[in-house]
Amino acid sequence: HPEYILTLSCLDQRGIVHRVSGFLADHGCNIIDSAQFGDAQSKLFFMRVHFSLEDAGVSDEQLRGDFAALGDTMQMNWQLHDAHKKPxxxxxxxxxxxxxxxxxxxxxxxxxxxxxxxxxxxxxxxxxxxxxxxxxxxxxxxxxxxxxxxxxxxxxxxxxxxxxxxxxxxxxxxxxxxxxxxxxxxxxxxxxxxxxxxxxxxxxxxxxxxxxxxxxxxxxxxxxxxxxxxxxxxxxxxxxxxxxxxxxxxxxxxxxxxxxxxxxxxxxxxxxxxxxxxxxxxxxxxx
Amino acid sequence: HPEYILTLSCLDQRGIVHRVSGFLADHGCNIIDSAQFGDAQSKLFFMRVHFSLEDAGVSDEQLRGDFAALGDTMQMNWQLHDAHKKPxxxxxxxxxxxxxxxxxxxxxxxxxxxxxxxxxxxxxxxxxxxxxxxxxxxxxxxxxxxxxxxxxxxxxxxxxxxxxxxxxxxxxxxxxxxxxxxxxxxxxxxxxxxxxxxxxxxxxxxxxxxxxxxxxxxxxxxxxxxxxxxxxxxxxxxxxxxxxxxxxxxxxxxxxxxxxxxxxxxxxxxxxxxxxxxxxxxxxxxx
Amino acid sequence: HPEYILTLSCLDQRGIVHRVSGFLADHGCNIIDSAQFGDAQSKLFFMRVHFSLEDAGVSDEQLRGDFAALGDTMQMNWQLHDAHKKPxxxxxxxxxxxxxxxxxxxxxxxxxxxxxxxxxxxxxxxxxxxxxxxxxxxxxxxxxxxxxxxxxxxxxxxxxxxxxxxxxxxxxxxxxxxxxxxxxxxxxxxxxxxxxxxxxxxxxxxxxxxxxxxxxxxxxxxxxxxxxxxxxxxxxxxxxxxxxxxxxxxxxxxxxxxxxxxxxxxxxxxxxxxxxxxxxxxxxxxx
Amino acid sequence: HPEYILTLSCLDQRGIVHRVSGFLADHGCNIIDSAQFGDAQSKLFFMRVHFSLEDAGVSDEQLRGDFAALGDTMQMNWQLHDAHKKPxxxxxxxxxxxxxxxxxxxxxxxxxxxxxxxxxxxxxxxxxxxxxxxxxxxxxxxxxxxxxxxxxxxxxxxxxxxxxxxxxxxxxxxxxxxxxxxxxxxxxxxxxxxxxxxxxxxxxxxxxxxxxxxxxxxxxxxxxxxxxxxxxxxxxxxxxxxxxxxxxxxxxxxxxxxxxxxxxxxxxxxxxxxxxxxxxxxxxxxx
Structure with a gap:
């Protein structure tokens, strides 16, 4: 399966984890590792999710396009990295x-x-x-x-x-x-x-x-x-x-x-x- | 607001984070801190969530009762601690x-x-x-x-x-x-x-x-x-x-x-x- | 036996260790522990010697008096502490x-x-x-x-x-x-x-x-x-x-x-x- | 000047430091660094001295020969290393x-x-x-x-x-x-x-x-x-x-x-x- 690492930050608000995990579930993705942190001072929320895309019917393009929509809604600063691509x-x-x-x-x-x-x-x-x-x-x-x-x-x-x-x-x-x-x-x-x-x-x-x-x-x-x-x-x-x-x-x-x-x-x-x-x-x- | 710490372990399976975060969102809870770990060897999944219950209409009893149902479904070993109660x-x-x-x-x-x-x-x-x-x-x-x-x-x-x-x-x-x-x-x-x-x-x-x-x-x-x-x-x-x-x-x-x-x-x-x-x-x- | 800790510093020069160890041997003292350091930058020499006075014929007064003479000769900054006295x-x-x-x-x-x-x-x-x-x-x-x-x-x-x-x-x-x-x-x-x-x-x-x-x-x-x-x-x-x-x-x-x-x-x-x-x-x- | 590192061990006894430092002074050597340790359990004494030979009239051979005599007297296990020779x-x-x-x-x-x-x-x-x-x-x-x-x-x-x-x-x-x-x-x-x-x-x-x-x-x-x-x-x-x-x-x-x-x-x-x-x-x- 293709693997991705998603990193994001945005203003802290209720339901971020739920919406991101929901997005991944809806797109046939399985979370391998996930971590998050809410900074009480800056009121920013940070998240990193390592997941595999297990639904062969979902393309890289579709995944990125759909996440862009979610990212816009929540005013996220986000990046989606191909985990197998070497920097x-x-x-x-x-x-x-x-x-x-x-x-x-x-x-x-x-x-x-x-x-x-x-x-x-x-x-x-x-x-x-x-x-x-x-x-x-x-x-x-x-x-x-x-x-x-x-x-x-x-x-x-x-x-x-x-x-x-x-x-x-x-x-x-x-x-x-x-x-x-x-x-x-x-x-x-x-x-x-x-x-x-x-x-x-x-x-x-x-x-x-x-x-x-x-x-x-x-x-x-x-x-x-x-x-x-x-x-x-x-x-x-x-x-x-x-x-x-x-x-x-x-x-x-x-x-x-x-x-x-x-x-x-x-x-x-x-x-x-x-x-x-x-x-x-x-x-x-x-x- | 009342605060709780939920700890759980169960067999690793797709959608655990999503279902737990969904449960919390549905019960008017806001996640303060969350961490999870999947053990590749034992195939067990572990999670700790610290959250506040912000919906005054949800009672302690209802929260525990409803989570017990979810826990049963996923065969979780779980505990819900009142974060303000001193051990x-x-x-x-x-x-x-x-x-x-x-x-x-x-x-x-x-x-x-x-x-x-x-x-x-x-x-x-x-x-x-x-x-x-x-x-x-x-x-x-x-x-x-x-x-x-x-x-x-x-x-x-x-x-x-x-x-x-x-x-x-x-x-x-x-x-x-x-x-x-x-x-x-x-x-x-x-x-x-x-x-x-x-x-x-x-x-x-x-x-x-x-x-x-x-x-x-x-x-x-x-x-x-x-x-x-x-x-x-x-x-x-x-x-x-x-x-x-x-x-x-x-x-x-x-x-x-x-x-x-x-x-x-x-x-x-x-x-x-x-x-x-x-x-x-x-x-x-x-x- | 009485025990002492001698600490000293002076300009680095040949024979310090030899003269101090000679002084102790001459006064019936046995070295328990000794450490020294010569600072290449400041040209100062530092020494700490923990010893026991095993010759009952040598008094505390005599030990201090005699060492004062040696200390003067070599322009030492020194102190002789009774090791059994609690600060x-x-x-x-x-x-x-x-x-x-x-x-x-x-x-x-x-x-x-x-x-x-x-x-x-x-x-x-x-x-x-x-x-x-x-x-x-x-x-x-x-x-x-x-x-x-x-x-x-x-x-x-x-x-x-x-x-x-x-x-x-x-x-x-x-x-x-x-x-x-x-x-x-x-x-x-x-x-x-x-x-x-x-x-x-x-x-x-x-x-x-x-x-x-x-x-x-x-x-x-x-x-x-x-x-x-x-x-x-x-x-x-x-x-x-x-x-x-x-x-x-x-x-x-x-x-x-x-x-x-x-x-x-x-x-x-x-x-x-x-x-x-x-x-x-x-x-x-x-x- | 030639530099040496002397390492030795022997049964702990009064006057070792004094005799070694005396030997070095007598042979025109200046101590650069010295450390010693007496093991209360094994009753063994250990010493390492780094020194320079500053008297051009003392040969390597003479230094080793003379120290061998001292070493024998005190039943030392010793080694004298040329500090400039790379192992x-x-x-x-x-x-x-x-x-x-x-x-x-x-x-x-x-x-x-x-x-x-x-x-x-x-x-x-x-x-x-x-x-x-x-x-x-x-x-x-x-x-x-x-x-x-x-x-x-x-x-x-x-x-x-x-x-x-x-x-x-x-x-x-x-x-x-x-x-x-x-x-x-x-x-x-x-x-x-x-x-x-x-x-x-x-x-x-x-x-x-x-x-x-x-x-x-x-x-x-x-x-x-x-x-x-x-x-x-x-x-x-x-x-x-x-x-x-x-x-x-x-x-x-x-x-x-x-x-x-x-x-x-x-x-x-x-x-x-x-x-x-x-x-x-x-x-x-x-x-």
Whole structure:
């Protein structure tokens, strides 16, 4: 049977679950997994339903058309994803490659059901690694202190790849360039960054040095959606590891890398499985 | 409005969510929170719905009667709890009181919405602590090496308190007596024990000594339902803490106590909020 | 045998360990436990040695006098504590008592080897709890919006208790008043506060509300020395717990309380065992 | 300056630290880092000292010769490692490669200071991955149900590689063959295995299936020295991750893999840095 994942949000109101489950029953669909959340603060309701379409007489087109009508009635923001279609992911990286290597291995071993049609870097360090996975590598350099215009030119090339490769998700796997507001706008809701601190602590550059200097006893990492407010995008996932006074910035950095890999991998997997819904500047994650 | 928590399990089949949500809509109920889970292995479906009854014309009696009909049709195992009614909890303890003290303080500060009509102990160590919370303390001693008959006599007194006080939940907060099979049967599904290891490791006596002897790098605690298979009951919650070679059994014991308090408190809270459903020898916990 | 804990810091230089261990050997002392740390950044060396004095011919006075000479030679900042003498601890609390209750129970069950000669509060909520442990309770109220002068008067009363009771450690166990710079100076190095966030995130008031608003996926607590820079004192211990989108500020607060208890209890225990040395605005903790 | 790491164990006795630190001072050595531990149970004393030899007049030979004399006097079990010499590591793997991939990337990025002269597998799945790192790959197959003699023949080839490549550490990175007692004896103290459960829970095969069946709320991994008692070797490191009822064995397996990578990588790093000392069937880890 075809399988779908439906995600939706709308103003909270009585009977949403009933109407959605009724729609699915009427269209010969069987719910495999379902989760919902009503935010008391924003008065928004969020839902994710994984279902199989078991009635061969119902077409994909009919399902989408009929749901659009329901969605209109209830003023829903909704998406219907083919559960068997692998999202297409672009990875961007600079000179630190542990997250890239981790994502590539998960992809190759089938743990991350995505297509990766392109890797973009402003450096050449990971050309060979990309080649060993047979993934096209695009070297789009940016000189230190490049002008805004030069940056826009480089970013336009990235966006061209996004368009040409039909990219669903851009992952900044330690890509050490600040994106322009235009670029952020173009990638809104589909770019995930890994920041090497437990935000909102230690925003900005060199967070492990900041953490060492402050003498914290835990260090961490944060995966978040990219927005034009640097390090302020909606948080998707965070984790931490214990450290102590005897560890210098280099040790913190090494320990932190393991946390970054795992946190980013979780965020990407949840995105791919349509488990993340945005709720203003926050996220709902149906794990 | 009156609020209810409905918990149910039945064989998985198409349309359960739809029929339950339809029932609630038809009876003027608004879903506040809902969670469900289908176990692919046992083919059982589990659901918990928290809802408010907003139609003043629908009585408690009518709601229960009508749902019984639906439950029969679908061969559900179900319970409908008044969300505002505090469960009545009996705590049993021996000579180690950190879990008792922790539960009592949560109760007093309103973090644990229960009534505690009685505390039972085979020792007198915590009589004054119980008195300071104004909770009746029952000293029901058991001589070391007491006969099975003597144990049954003592246990019957406990069960009498359970009946007289209309107890919904018995918490073994480091009660260091093995319950007889009859007692386990009498308390089936409503007695929670805290075991001081991450089960199934280190079953039986002195788990922190076993852990020290084995040289593990993590120690933990497990809250589980009481069954006649010692330390084999359905696991509700577990947690661990890191330890190292420099720590002797006493230090492990001290560190473990903090884990025990938190793990038991979570299990009790989830029970009280009707979040735990039994699935054979396992649990479904809708956190 | 008498037991001592020696803590020291000085400029890093060759032979410190050798000279200290030589001193102990010459004075009939046996090392039970020893730890050291050289900070590459500050060029300071830190050491903690737990030893027993096994030569009955060496007096406490002689040991201290002789070590003073060595300490002078190497320009050490050092302290020699009688390991069997219980530190004297003052607890301050306002209207939220989980940390107070937790510390009192650890004290009573012998897990925290301290004397508690006094509890101070600006409210009366925990008078009865204090009385149940037979500890003198001092109600020193502060009107909302009290003048700086009124605050100084109240603080002077606290300091009088500190003096009269010969207090070694002041624990702010959710004491919701900002101490004046004078008070901070008077308690320098011997006052520990528990802050309900993983600092440096969410400084200031209502951290769980800030955390909820930011949508973080972990919440935490921080125990730190009190300094006049609010929430900027040297961090002693931190921990976190996982949360998700479905939890409101109240739930975050409840979850956070368990973290606060454990984090504060660890910090207090380490202080009592002379495991914490200050290194500028950071701490060295010999766990 | 040359740097060394000295590790030693001996019966606990007064003055060990003093004599070792005296030896080092007399030989123009400066202690960079030092840790010690006295086991109250086994009465053994363990020490690790990282030092630099700053007196150009003292040769490596003289240092070793003189320490041998001290070691004899105190009946020490000791080793003196050149801190700049990279240990030589052999990785063994079967068909599951996340740990191999993780170790290779750490090696390549300089996070793991080792030489890797060979990779051995009973399958060919990771030939290309090995080749992309330019490391010789040895395919030493073992037919299912191979005889003990066939296994010994295959193992002898492994031991030949160990000898020829001068291997210091053999890492079983998900190598799914049980080693013969002879092989275990030959690799005593220098072979580390990763087991995919928090031992001693779920020994033997398919631990994630066992964990799922038991309904535990945490799953984990354990790195341990290989001994002929299967899954009973001295534990070096463990960690866990939280799981819940909704996760099937496949999800547990996927989550567990991340834990395995990190746990094994820590154990290998500590071995390489000479931080692990065996204490009977347990380990002392000077982190």
């Amino acid at each position: 297409r992911m672009l990875i961007m990286v600079s000179k630190i490659g542990h997250c890239l290597n981790d994502l590539l291995f998960r992809y190759k071993s089938g743990l991350l059901p995505v297509e990766i049609p392109a890797i973009v870097s402003n450096h050449t360090d990971f050309y060979q690694l990309s080649a060993s996975y047979n993934i096209p590598f695009h070297h789009l350099p940016l000189a230190p202190g490049a002008s805004a215009a030069a940056k826009r030119t480089q970013e336009d090339k990235v966006l061209e790849i996004v368009r040409d490769c039909d990219i669903d998700l851009v992952v900044l796997a330690r890509y050490m360039q600040i994106l322009s507001p235009e670029m952020c706008a173009a990638l809104k809701g589909k770019a995930i960054n890994i920041h090497h601190s437990f935000l909102p602590s230690f925003k900005g550059a060199k967070p492990y040095y900041q953490a060492h200097d402050r003498g914290v006893k835990l260090i961490g990492a944060t995966a978040h959606f990219v927005t034009s407010d640097l390090d302020e995008g909606p948080i998707i996932e965070q984790d931490v590891e214990r450290v102590d006074h005897s560890m210098g910035p280099d040790t913190l950095t090494a320990i932190g890398r393991d946390v970054e890999c795992v946190v980013l991998a979780r965020a990407v997997k949840w995105f791919v499985e349509q488990r993340i819904l945005q709720n203003g500047h926050k996220t709902v994650v149906f794990r | 009545r909890m009996l705590i049993m303890v021996s000579k180690i009181g950190h879990c008792l003290n922790d539960l009592l303080f949560r109760y007093k500060s309103g973090l644990l919405p229960v009534e505690i009509p009685a505390i039972v102990s085979n020792h007198t160590d915590f009589y004054q602590l119980s008195a300071s919370y104004n909770i009746p303390f029952h000293h029901l001693p058991l001589a070391p090496g007491a006969s099975a008959a003597a144990k049954r006599t003592q246990e019957d007194k406990v069960l009498e308190i359970v009946r007289d006080c209309d107890i919904d939940l018995v918490v073994l907060a480091r009660y260091m007596q093995i319950l007889s099979p009859e007692m386990c049967a009498a308390l089936k599904g409503k007695a929670i024990n805290i075991h001081h290891s991450f089960l199934p490791s280190f079953k039986g006596a002195k788990p922190y000594y076993q852990a020290h002897d084995r040289g593990v790098k993590l120690i933990g605690a497990t809250a589980h339902f009481v069954t006649s298979d010692l330390d084999e009951g359905p696991i509700i919650e577990q947690d661990v803490e890191r330890v190292d070679h420099s720590m002797g059994p006493d230090t492990l014991t001290a560190i473990g106590r903090d884990v025990e308090c938190v793990v038991l408190a979570r299990a009790v809270k989830w029970f009280v909020e009707q979040r735990i459903l039994q699935n054979g020898h396992k649990t479904v916990v809708f956190r | 004297r601890m003052l607890i301050m609390v306002s209207k939220i008592g989980h940390c107070l209750n937790d510390l009192l129970f650890r004290y009573k069950s012998g897990l925290l080897p301290v004397e508690i000669p006094a509890i101070v509060s600006n409210h009366t909520d925990f008078y009865q709890l204090s009385a149940s442990y037979n500890i003198p309770f001092h109600h020193l109220p502060l009107a909302p919006g009290a003048s700086a002068a009124a605050k100084r008067t109240q603080e002077d009363k606290v300091l009088e208790i500190v003096r009269d009771c010969d207090i070694d450690l002041v624990v702010l166990a959710r004491y919701m008043q900002i101490l004046s710079p004078e008070m901070c100076a008077a308690l320098k190095g011997k006052a520990i506060n528990i802050h309900h966030s993983f600092l440096p995130s969410f400084k200031g008031a209502k951290p769980y509300y800030q955390a909820h608003d930011r949508g973080v996926k972990l919440i935490g607590a921080t125990a730190h020395f009190v300094t006049s820079d609010l929430d900027e004192g040297p961090i002693i211990e931190q921990d976190v717990e996982r949360v998700d989108h479905s939890m409101g500020p109240d739930t975050l607060t409840a979850i956070g309380r368990d973290v606060e208890c454990v984090v504060l209890a660890r910090a207090v225990k380490w202080f009592v065992e002379q495991r914490i040395l200050q290194n500028g605005h950071k701490t060295v903790v010999f766990r | 030589r590591m052999l990785i063994m793997v079967s068909k599951i490669g996340h740990c191999l991939n993780d170790l290779l990337f750490r090696y390549k990025s300089g996070l793991l200071p080792v030489e890797i002269p060979a990779i051995v597998s009973n399958h060919t799945d990771f030939y290309q991955l090995s080749a992309s790192y330019n490391i010789p790959f040895h395919h030493l197959p073992l037919a299912p149900g191979a005889s003990a003699a066939a296994k010994r023949t295959q193992e002898d080839k492994v031991l030949e590689i160990v000898r020829d490549c001068d291997i210091d550490l053999v890492v079983l990175a998900r190598y799914m063959q049980i080693l013969s007692p002879e092989m275990c004896a030959a690799l005593k103290g220098k072979a580390i295995n990763i087991h995919h459960s928090f031992l001693p829970s779920f020994k033997g095969a398919k631990p994630y299936y066992q964990a799922h069946d038991r309904g535990v709320k945490l799953i984990g991994a354990t790195a341990h020295f290989v001994t002929s008692d299967l899954d009973e070797g001295p534990i070096i490191e463990q960690d866990v991750e939280r799981v819940d009822h909704s996760m099937g064995p496949d999800t547990l397996t996927a989550i567990g893999r991340d834990v395995e990578c990190v746990v094994l990588a820590r154990a290998v790093k500590w071995f390489v840095e000479q931080r692990i000392l065996q204490n009977g069937h347990k380990t002392v880890v000077f982190r």
